Structure formats: structure tokens, C-alpha cells
Amino acid sequence: MGTQAVNVVASDPICNKSVEVHLVGVNRFEKDLWETTSMTDYWTPGNQLRKSSKEYTYVIQFGQGPCEETLGKKDPIRQTWKKRKAEYLFVLADLPGVYTDSTGNADARRLRLPALGSKHWGLRKKQVDIRIEESNIVSLTVPASE
Numbered sequence: 001m002g003t004q005a006v007n008v009v010a011s012d013p014i015c016n017k018s019v020e021v022h023l024v025g026v027n028r029f030e031k032d033l034w035e036t037t038s039m040t041d042y043w044t045p046g047n048q049l050r051k052s053s054k055e056y057t058y059v060i061q062f063g064q065g066p067c068e069e070t071l072g073k074k075d076p077i078r079q080t081w082k083k084r085k086a087e088y089l090f091v092l093a094d095l096p097g098v099y100t101d102s103t104g105n106a107d108a109r110r111l112r113l114p115a116l117g118s119k120h121w122g123l124r125k126k127q128v129d130i131r132i133e134e135s136n137i138v139s140l141t142v143p144a145s146e
Contacts, residue, residue: 004116005127006071006089008060013134015067017096021132022050023058023071024090025081025115034090038101039109043094056080062132070127081115089113091139093132108136113143120144 008021020043026034033049042050050057058077060069071077091111105112114120116128120143129140 003073004121004125005073006116006130007127008069008071008091008130008132010062010067010132011134012067014095014132015062018061018063019096019132020094021060021062022090022092023060023077024053024092025056025077025084025086026088026090027085028087031088031112034088035104035110035112039092039099039107040101042092043109056084056086078116087115087118089115091130091137093137095132095135097135111137111139113139118143 006023008023010019024034037049041047056077058071058075089112091113093109095109099108101107104110111130113128121128121141122144125141127141131138131140
């Protein structure tokens with residue numbers, strides 16, 4: 001599941017709030033489910049999809065320390081993603097405020113990226129930088145078109 005590290009940075013306002021971020025490796029058969037799942041429902045306590053995807057979800061918690069976390073190249077979650085044949089990396093953030101549920105990247109709380117190590121990142125990119133803003137998730141490293 002790739003040679004790129006993933007560096008997730010929380011903007012100043014987010015860093016001081018309790019914001020949970022999930023990195024989820026998803027294969028092509030699960031993509032539609034993850035693209036259309038209501039983010040409001042997903043972040044509701046007890047949500048079934050969130051519970052059932054724990055084994056292939058990397059969790060970052062902001063608000064209690066560093067404003068930056070890196071998912072290293074050797075983290076065990078990568079082997080899990082590789083075994084599951086993940087083709088996409090979904091970045092989900094429980095942003096403060098009220099949002100309207102939308103599908104795909106139209107929902108500010110969800111960002112779909114190509115899987116780490118896919119040809120879309122190119123060979124020279126050693127790190128994928130993601131920034132969690134107050135109102136959305138931004139990939140500062142832009143992959144080639146899918």
C-alpha cells in the first residue's frame with residue numbers, strides 16, 4: 001500500500017478542538033458505499049459502518065497534543081490495506097459545526113484520494129500532505145487525474 005508517508009496537519013482552530021480523523025483504505029467494491037455514506041450518520045455514536053471498519057481504519061485524534069501526525073511507511077495498517085486490496089484512501093473528519101450531507105468529495109467532511117503507492121502519486125512523491133481546516137479537508141499533495 002505504497003511508499004508515501006501520510007502527514008495530517010490540523011489548522012490552528014482545529015488543533016485546539018477535539019476532532020477525530022479517520023484514514024480508511026477501501027477497495028473498488030466498497031468505494032460506492034464510502035462515497036455515499038452520510039457523514040452525519042457515520043460520526044453518530046454506535047454507527048455500524050464505523051464499528052465494522054475499525055480493523056482497517058487509522059484514527060487520529062486532535063485537540064490533546066500535537067497538531068500534526070504522520071502515518072509512516074511501515075505502520076501495520078498498511079499491510080491490512082494491502083491485504084484488502086485498497087485502491088482508495090478515504091480521509092474522514094468529524095469537523096465541528098453543522099453540515100449538509102453530500103456524496104463523495106462534495107461533503108466537506110470526506111476526501112477520497114487514490115491509494116498510497118498508486119501510479120496517481122508518481123514515483124517522486126515521498127509524502128502525501130493533508131490539512132484539516134475548519135470547514136473542509138484539503139490534500140496539499142495533488143495526485144494525477146484518476
